[in-house]
Amino acid sequence: MKRIATPAPPDARAPEKGDAVTVHYVGSLATGETFDSSRERDEAFTFTLGKHEVIDAWDVGVATMRVGERATLTCAPEYAYGDRGAPPKIPGGATLIFDVELLSFKSHRDLCGDGGVMKETVREGEGYASPSAEDEATATMEAKTRTGDETLVAKTTRTFSLAANGDAPCEGVRAALLKMKRGETARVTLSEAYAEGLTTAKDGAVVELTLDAIHAVVAVNGVEGATKKILEEGEGYETPNDGAKCEIEYEKRVGGATTETKPAHEIVVGDEHVPDELESAIAMMKLNEKALVKLADGTEYTVKMTKLERAKEQWSMNNAEKIEAAEKYKTSGNDAYKGGKFARATKKYDAALKFVEMDESFSDEEKQASKKLKLSLNLNSAAVAIKTKSWMSARKSSEKALAIEGSNEKALYRFAQAAMELQEYDESRRSLKKILEADESHAEATRMLTRLKALEAHQAKKDAKIFGGMFSKIDLGYEDVKVKADEPDEEIPAPEAMPEVPAFDEPPAPDANEPFGVESV
Template sequence: MDEEMPEGLDGFGGDDYDEEMGMDEPDDLPEGIQKEIITPAESEWRMPKKGDEVKVHYVGTLTDGSKFDSSRDRNQPLEFALGGGQVIKGWDLAVKTMKKGEIAKFTIAAEYAYGEEGSPPEIPPQATLVFEIELLGWVSKDDLFGDEGAIKTQLKEGSGWRTPNAGNEVLMSICTKASDDSVLEEKIKVEYTLSSGTLGALSKVADKALENMKKGEEVSVKCKKAYFLDSHPDGGTVEITLHEMYDLKDVSFAKDKSLMKKQVREGEGYESPKDAWKVKLTVEVAGKSETLDFTAGNGEVCDALEGAVLEMKKGERAILTCSRPNSCTEPRLGLAPSGETVMVLELVDFEKQKDQWELSEDEKVQRGQDRKEVGSNLFKQGRIELALERYKKVMDLFNYIDNFTEENKAKAKELKRLCDLNKAACHLKLKQHQDARRCCNNVLKDESENRKALFRRAQAAFGLYEYAECLRDIKRILELDPDNREAKVLYKQALVGQKEEDQKVKGMFAKMCKGIASPAKANGAAERANGANGAPSGEAEKEIE
């Protein structure tokens, strides 16, 4: 009998109940096992899982109270792999319901112990057994690939809840040891991107091990040849420590990855600054460091800092990489347009303002007016993306206004109308023509003859090469305002565009007809097609004259 097994506990169970171990919920014990908690765990919430190396003290008795075994009497805790069939079936099922420090009494029927034969002379046939078990602790182990080729053992618990995923960048230490425990290579605090393959033959094991690790966690992975270095056929061990997880985020307004923030130190809590909040941000760039105080969203700093600060938490430290020079032009830091700019940011503090839901309707209207003015000033400065964000924030204030007074309801509707028109102008500047058209349609639903909305919708249609739509809106504007010079210019531009499109259609139709008819017939068909397509443009040209 194995000296590490308690007397009478080994030799029962095995592979025949592995499936049951995997299926049972932690507290879902069968009828043949009754549990009574004697001393609950003080603060622990985790429970061991299959494969973990658990350590317990126990006292085993029959139902008449006679003791047949005790680790306490030997002053030697028992260690075994949970769910591996090294102990009786009832133990594997019972211990996985326990928490560290818990003491519980388990009454285990014969079918989960020694069955019909028992284990003479201590345990009679068909005996129900009673065990008092204390779970002292366990070492977490994982079979990373399910083939026992890479077994991960947790050496130190991590903190928090976040774990890295494929593509995430981490700061880690990795030590590779041969089967005789000699160190082959050690890298201290190196940056690594999961799934990048930059660790060579060890990348697969490192990626899999890191997937479920938390900050500060240390693990050891015992690897067979298939998961280790080719030069070491006996396999070896890979030890990994996860120091930091770098959260990489696109903080550009356009979400075009021109402004990427890499978090290198987590901040406090969950809240980030919002529009119109006062913030204090330390910026390190080009060998200089300066702390800037500004109001978020007002344009007091460059767009790069405006975008980044809204995605930071107090105390967070991050590396900001800006690939669009005009976004990181900051006179207060002496930054002028150049190539790629890298800044190190730390959000020192922010002054919280009232959240949207805390505002009265009067305060919402006032804030909407103030932020609309900020957006308009930014637009005049050519800071279109930042202006657009301000208009969006104003619109968000008035998602629901049914409970407003009639006066405030009218003010809110007017602000929404103005912001939709201004948003359309921003979208046109950014060549986001579909978005511009949607904003104009919002206005035209209530004001079908709004000339600004009609004109900007016509501009959007022109940008989308939809000249017929453009001409229709321009006609309506000229009916309302015959002397509108901008409309006349756009009208002529749309006519030229329409004619160019007609020529393209004529050419394509002619080529198509040449393949199925004689040249004469094809030319005649093309002329007829051209006449049909060109009629609206000709009529429109007469009207503009």
């Protein structure tokens, strides 16, 4: 039951289902005991009308109020909290009394909050998704003057971008489509400002609008400036994983001209059967999806995936399969290294390690194979990191290799080089000395140690200049290095004098004792 305590002004509006209404209220039991009050908190309460966010009595009662109205709602238990109540404040079967004042509401039809775009749904759409500002939409529209006596745009269907600087007919149509669902038809009333581009009429326009399709546009993972637009929706939710077998067909265009057409053929994701940029986009597609892939340089691909067979997931593999998969990924990483694709090589080595890093359940024989693989993969990861001057990564991978085999020459050398570049001179020296203890004629370790000493002397010289006024001769912790502030710098061997990582397919001579080569077995 509702009793009006303070009427609303004559011109006040009433909310509709779906509107966000803001109220003040005081809730009491039939005994007069207050159990809740927004006024005491000095915090108004907002909810969506007719969406069951509050008790039924409120959805029914507030829908009859207008802004500025204050009323008492007496709520029977079946319209409140029923026999269960809401302990401890509200007992079961309680009749509740609310003093409610409707302060304001935001119409769900008022899309921009200023009355400039008012949307009325004529036919409900499908699902829950609405397009985003990055997407494109295909829509059917017809626009007339607000009086309805003049057609501004004859009924037409077109596709356009929903970006702020896109090619939507006017800002009002763009705003409406961003709030619609696929298949929805709406009648949209636009003010003059929001109808600009559609009409110059002072009273704006009325647009009959149907959202026919949403073409989601997303950035392609790992490819700067590339986007993927869905032309035809795919099926299900699965996308290809690394190693998945896919059947695709595509057309490549450069400058608007078709330069390559590939009929349906099978590829394996991760095996470089297609250009990297296209493969990255394919890895984001669903079965039977058709997409337009645009690269930053203007190159375009129209691609469709007609078959998808995902690679076996690690969790479903037995131990032998995990070792086999690790070997396969390692080989792919080595192939990428040969081709100078160091980022891909690192990715493959990391993927391979995941198959064997948790080997507690392996048999003794499997653990030996796993240990050999982990050593090899960490050494290879360190080699790639050195090649790309990623010194922290090189240090980390070398450390992991040393944890497996502490005397491994390649691991010691790579750790020493990374530590030296990170100015961790003591750590670098210790590793080099371990190499020389095992082989005092090791040419590369001797050469690196010479450079290390020169770097230390250079650093000590700089420090001596800074602290020279305090000490005539100082020891700042550099082993075998004592300098005076007025001593000249020693010449530091150029980094180019250090042996570079050789190409994968150029193994060192049998007696060269080369510590750099990537592990192939």
